[in-house]
Amino acid sequence: MCTKTAALVVLLGLLAGCSTAATSPTSAATTPEAPSSTAASDATPGPASSSPAVVAPTPLSPEAQMETDRLLILAAKANDPARVRELIAAGGNVNAKDAIQDSAFLYAGAEGFNEVLQLTLDAGADVRSINRYGGTALIPASEHGHTDTVRILIAAGVPVDHVNNLGWTAMQEAILLNNGGPNQQDVVRQLLAAGADPDIRDPEGRTALQNAERLGFTEIVALIRNR
Incomplete structure (x- = not known):
């Protein structure tokens, strides 16, 4: 009888211990872990780096x-x-x-x-600047028959109908101050294609066509007539 009673006491004690362990959470489970100072530092963005200043050329x-x-x-x-x-x-x-x-x-x-x-x-x-004769760069280029130069200047936007102090346009100078040859013909062709007006008169009252006819430049006459 004593033996049975002692065994019962031991069993009750064991059951009480198991109940306590199940209902008492550990401090590790109930206490959240505080973030470390290193982690907090890493999460905080630092100041933006400034770009190097652009230094303008010294005037x-x-x-x-x-x-x-x-x-x-x-x-x-x-x-x-x-x-x-x-x-x-x-x-x-x-x-x-x-x-x-x-x-x-x-x-x-x-x-x-x-x-x-x-x-x-x-x-x-x-491209609108003028020389001592009041002409653009296109006028002497046309006079001299510089066909590639004329092409560059027209493409750059030099005015094709500018009149210089002598009263001549690029087309008039191309006719009046050269020989009417292949280069001059090409210059006149380019000027016409760019919209140059062959009816602008020189100080004598003559158009580019009239000057070409007067000088016997038949190829240029045909170019102007057939424009």
Whole structure:
């Protein structure tokens, strides 16, 4: 009897212990883990990095600008594209003019220096600028029969009907101041295709057609008549 009673007491004790263990959660299960300071630091974005400042080219002094422009015009007149490129990069102004009103752009256009001309156009040449005769670059280029130059200048937007101080357009000069040969014919053809007006009269009251007829330039006469 004593043995049975003792066994019962032990059994009841074991059952009480199991109940306590099931209903008492561990501190690890009930206490949330605080984030570490390292994790918090990693989650916080840092300040945005600033981009390096863009430094503008240092402008030339007035004296340096004048000298660079002078050298640029000389390089253009020497038909030296490499030097022209260097001087443009150094700040040379392709629209600056010398004492006889030549700029790098105007001179290159008049003389058919096409590589130099293209460099000046790429550098922002003023296609409406005029020379000492009041003419655009297209007028002497047409006079001289520089067919590729005429093509470049027309494409760049030089006005085709500008009248210079002598009262002549590019077409009039192409007819009046040359021999009416193949180059002049090509120039007149290009000007007509670009919309040039052959009916603008010179100071004598003659149109381009009348001047071509008077000079016996039959091919140019046909081009104008058949435009």
